[in-house]
Amino acid sequence: MIKSRVIIPFFLLLLIILPFGIFDNKDEINAVELSDSTIGYYQSTTCKISLLEFYSENLESDKNFYINENNYADINCFGKITGVDKVDDSFMVSVGTNTSGNFIIQSLIWLSFFMLIPSDKKIYKFSSKLIIFIPLIFIFQFITESRFYNRTNFIYNNELSFTNYYLIGNLIFYTFIALVIKEGVESRYNNLINFVPFIFLISGTFSGMNLNIYLIILCFFGVLNFSINQKIKIFDLLYFILSIGWILNLDQNDFFFDGDKLRGFTNSELTRQSQVFWIIIFYLSLKGLIFLINSSVQYFNFELFIRNSLIAGSLVCFLGIIGAIYPLGNFLNFYIFGQNKRGMKEFSSIAGNTWRGFAPSAESIGEFYGFIILLIFLYIYKYRKIPVKNFIFLLVPIIYGLYRSNNFASISSVLLIVFLSILVHSYLFEKYKKIIVIGLILFITAGFYYFTQIRTYEYLSTELVYEATLHQNFYPRSEAYSSYLQVEKKMIERDLNTLLIDEENRENASSTYRFLVNLLTVNFNIPLVPNIVAFISMISLIINRTEMWGIFIAKFNPSFVEVIIGSGPLQLNKYLYNHKIRLDVPKEKLESLYLPHSSLLDLYIYFGMFTFLIVGYGIYLIFKNFNQKNIFVFLSIFLVLNIIKSDSILYIHSSVLVIFTFLGLEKIKDPDDIE
């Protein structure tokens, strides 16, 4: 154990220094100080100067530069400067990071991190046959997502031949990864659950690939699950039937999604082959995650989990600051931790999400920080003792991280849950339970009533549809402002149906929009029951989601079958590119990623009506296990409140946290008994 703690960090250091430090000292081409006059020098000596050689020469330079990863460079240029350009006052220094080279180096880094998890006393022995499935499944991606890899890897070749060394190399390397995972898991299996928080530090997305290391690990567990539990459950059968629907219903198109901040956990193409690949990967990962948590939950250790949360969360904060100050730190954060997108370049929240890089969005990192704070509060409140006293000071960077994430929803929901947990534990609640519950309901109703009095009901009930109308491509022949005026006029008149009488408008309206307008303007009215569209509109105003949900309504144009079964897991291509909308944003933002900003809507795109089944099951789990002593009840409610208004379910680490919390709700009922 001690040896591995010395050997692995040393090996990690070598893995980071060697690829970016090796250079030929016989070629007499040396790094020079970066300036306007030396740009040409760097452009004519490509693939000769290593990154560390360059950095040591420019360590004290006052020039503002940014290290850019060049995944398309040849493997021979790995770790070397492949060009320098000047953009405004900043120098863009490109470093060769060939995608296949990244695959090897980043895998070795993360597998080494994995090996730092302490071994158990109990060692399992899994069948070696399991290993073969990993390369066989994952090699398929290089064939199905050719458009993605063609543009990110110089040596990419998807031809099925015995002389295709690229594919053969990948096949061998996946086998290597599976071998290491198997060996690592055999001795760490029970301890993995306690190290879940580290997925927020080590994002695990391979640079230049649409793949995440956790998918490989979870798929390994998915395969393991099948080798142990060979029973087919209703879920498996339902997923199989839905898969047939997702594959047959798919309308192939040339849409291409580069993954953006979802890279590694999204389908980049809208083809049958890639659909099949991601259906299998999603299924095995989900099964693997559930299997891993269920089978190792008895070894869950609250204190260890809290300690790891504190370490992971504070490292995100600390390394995020380092990355914002030092260009090399920014690059190494991206590379070592496998971030989806580069971290913030400067330390101000207006320069982007404060913890961008470590987290794809401010919401997801805010939720994680909120989760840690809430977990520690609930622990202290329940056990009347401070957990991991030596590490509790790390709560300071966590609170700071939450503050800097600007996630108001997370901060307010932490406060709300703290208040609720104190309330349900109080003597007053025990005695006047009914009165307090009725009082709370009345309070919420009064709040709603007060909110409706600030603005007119007409405004509140139609604002969401109004936003959707503005983003719908109505009156496309008019210039933007005049079509806006026409739409506004109809909206003032509350005349949505006339808008849709125009044939062109009707064609340009999304099916969701047509459906909601129909629902909003329907003639029958049930007394005292608010119209569902009006109600959602009001909610969207309260939680500041009117514009984003309006864009969603304008964009989401599913067919009838997609309304029922969705587009399939991790398939966003049709939603993102199929339906033309009008965006009133600056030109450079037109190509930005417009996600629905609600995990419920994300799930709806993936699973259609079956989302209600998933949500219903989640709510059922909360009700079934509702017990004021169960910490996970409060954590689940906290996550539900947050993901309703964020896209966190689209990110792998947030999804893992949500599934872990809900399974904990069911399985970790009384942590008192757990040592």
Add this chain to the structure above:
Amino acid sequence: MENNLVEIERVCGLKPPDQEFVEIASDPNFVFVNDLNFSTIRLYDIDGNVINVNSWIECAHYVNGGWSQNNFQTPGDIIFLATTIVLTFGYFILSKYKNRIFK
């Protein structure tokens, strides 16, 4: 270009009698015209970049700029394959002798 004629002719073949040496580097809009009588030659630069040239003057221009018919570098896919084989082989050796090494 004239000073490097021996090397150019070694790679590109004999200079056609009617071919004149033109200063291409100073003209960014210069377009090489394909010569149907010229067999395409593949050239490599020091970084392993590849170009197919379709006329003698195009070939001469690149050879003069340091390109040659020798691919100095091992192709990336071979390096990748070799690394994966070495790693996997190394893993098996390490697993087998792990106890002895870390004794």
